[in-house]
Amino acid sequence: MIGVLERLWRYPVKSMQGECVERLPIDGRGAVGDRLHAVRDEAGKFGSGKDTRRFRRIDGLFRFRARYEGEVPVVGFPDGRLVAGDDPRIHEALSRELGLPVTLAREEAVSHLDAGPLHLVTTSGLEALGLEGRDEQRFRPNLVVRSAGAGFVEEGWIGRRIRVGEEVVVEIAGRTERCVMVGFPQAELPAAPGLLRKLAAAREACFGVYARVVVPGVVRVGDRLRFAEAGDGGREAV
Incomplete structure (x- = not known):
């Protein structure tokens, strides 16, 4: 096991605040209904x-x-x-x-998504940046993972396939480059004007990872994450 799903988010309208849910259907596009x-x-x-x-x-x-x-x-x-x-x-x-x-x-022919179907951050990464749990909202993730390791462990998953719960398999595609939005005030969070500069200096302005969907299904809070075994991904998403 490499982690547990701590929270699940989807954003029905791009760039608006989203909703935290207990279960999240996943298809080839990503979280169903997301953006x-x-x-x-x-x-x-x-x-x-x-x-x-x-x-x-x-x-x-x-x-x-x-x-x-x-x-x-x-x-x-x-x-x-x-x-x-x-x-x-x-x-x-x-x-x-x-x-x-x-x-x-x-959404019609032109995608509303930035650069990947699913976006994942880890609690250990947030802690390494000195951020609180509620600060995850600044990064607008779909999956928040309480990771088994420390630091930015998700970057070590790039190129690997991960099984999430019993149904879903994803492949971690690459780091997520951040923009000025991370410092905007939102919901109960105040403005954080120095956050992007901090990320630029320490992390090349990156935090979190994108993932593509290999096998669709439903994920739930509390689902465990583990590296996929040989043969996982037999019915790949399209």
């Missing part, structure tokens, strides 16, 4: 904390929270209002709150 929706501007770019070819920095998204009711995302506004993603008023409400014309869009 499946995004705020989209008139140019077709998706709201994020950074500017890229696909994404546009839209400040204020972290002040919103999203959760699922069935397959419908429900957006919690900063003033406490709840508006369902299938309510036709959601687009106007988001535009007014953010100060620019946007719509809430479901």
